[in-house]
Amino acid sequence: MRPLDGTALDGPALNLAELAADARGRLDPVHWDFFTGGAGEERTVRANEAAFARRYLVPRVLRGAVRRDLRISLLGTRISMPVLIAPTAFHRLAHPEGELATARAAAEAGTIMVVSMAATRPVEQIAAAGGPLWFQLYPQADLDFTASVVRRAEAAGCSALVVTVDSPVFGRRERDLRHGFADLPPGMVCENMRDASGRVRDIGMDAGLDWARITWLREVTRLPILLKGVLHPADAALAVSYGLDGLLVSNHGGRQLDGALATLDALPAVVEAVGGRLPVLLDGGVRRGTDVLVALALGASAVLVGRPVLWGLAVGGAAGVRHVLDLLHADLDRALALAGVTGPADLRGDLVATVACG
Ligand SMILES: Cc1cc2nc3c(=O)[nH]c(=O)nc-3n(C[C@H](O)[C@H](O)[C@H](O)COP(=O)(O)O)c2cc1C
Ligand SMILES: O=C(O)C(=O)c1ccccc1
Secondary structure: OOOOOOOOOOOOOOOHHHHHHHHHHHOOHHHHHHHHOOOOOOHHHHHHHHHHHOEEEOOOOOOOOOOOOOOEEEOOEEEOOOEEEOOOOOHHHOOOOOHHHHHHHHHHHOOOEEEOOOOOOOHHHHHOOOOOEEEEEOOOOOHHHHHHHHHHHHHHOOOOEEEEOOOOOOOOOHHHHHHOOOOOOOOOOOHHHEOOOOOEOOOOOOOOOOHHHHHHHHHHOOOOEEEEEEOOHHHHHHHHHOOOOEEEEOOHHHOOOOOOOOHHHHHHHHHHHHOOOOOEEEEOOOOOHHHHHHHHHOOOOEEEEOHHHHHHHHHHHHHHHHHHHHHHHHHHHHHHHHHOOOOHHHOOHHHEEEOOOO
């Protein structure tokens, strides 16, 4: 362990903030900034965490919650806890094994890893870890190539498609501009962007993406499809009418539209618009078991973590990611006990109060 001041700290990180400090000490500052940063003034990066800080718990007592059961089922997959691994690009920048290490940790911990389209390991090798995988897709303007990537994810055994819809263009990330960071170092590529000839394509953001493309995608695959990056309740209602299978309330960790609403603040209206017809997931700023508890109490079926997984990878590869997942599992279990709740299904909005500032 190495905290921000560079002095040695014994033992494993007690929380994800300590882990972040340790990761910072180990990563190339350019890569630390790529992982940490967001778009513009990073208002939305900060807002995601600040939204959790404005929520307080109103626990129940004398509930006899001796044993808590954190397991849930999502689109047919039983997982150990309502915490998944969000899709993040370029894991080999954090650890030489890259996504292979992340996948082993997710499999051991019994949760779903969402593989990024910008993964630096091939999805077939990531799948060899044996855990449940979903595949994140940036639909490309080339429809044939997009369909071939979907086929590849299906063949590798991914059990759902997570379509990122908050990125019609790439967000403007000033830290990366300052460093001139735009590309992977030599020897690393986005392995899932290889076409039939073996050439690696650049990932394109498609400003032309629209609902018609979702209809097209619906016909390309029988996998469940979730939309990632929905904040507006009107889009949530449209997603239901277009036959989607799930929603992920996300602002891309504040890396796309700076000034976008914090995900926790967007969640209640999306949950109301969906009216129980689809599972609604959330990511952005989840750092503690109590954050998971709050998101679920406000209507999320599960949450995902992005940056903490990269910190774990940087500090200890698969063991570091496992530590992140174990910390969140233990922290959620304790929070449920202290709130008098036996499991995710018992969480209701009456356990959460919102204050004006944290
Ligand atoms: C370094 C980094 C890379 C990311 N890459 C992707 C990606 O390839 N595809 C995607 O849909 N989202 C990507 N995201 C967004 C995450 O899936 C997720 O929405 C966000 O990180 C959640 O917020 P958190 O980091 O506060 O947990 C990335 C986020 C980070 C920090
Ligand atoms: O950094 C990101 O947030 C991201 O989504 C991404 C996508 C493609 C390539 C690199 C990063």
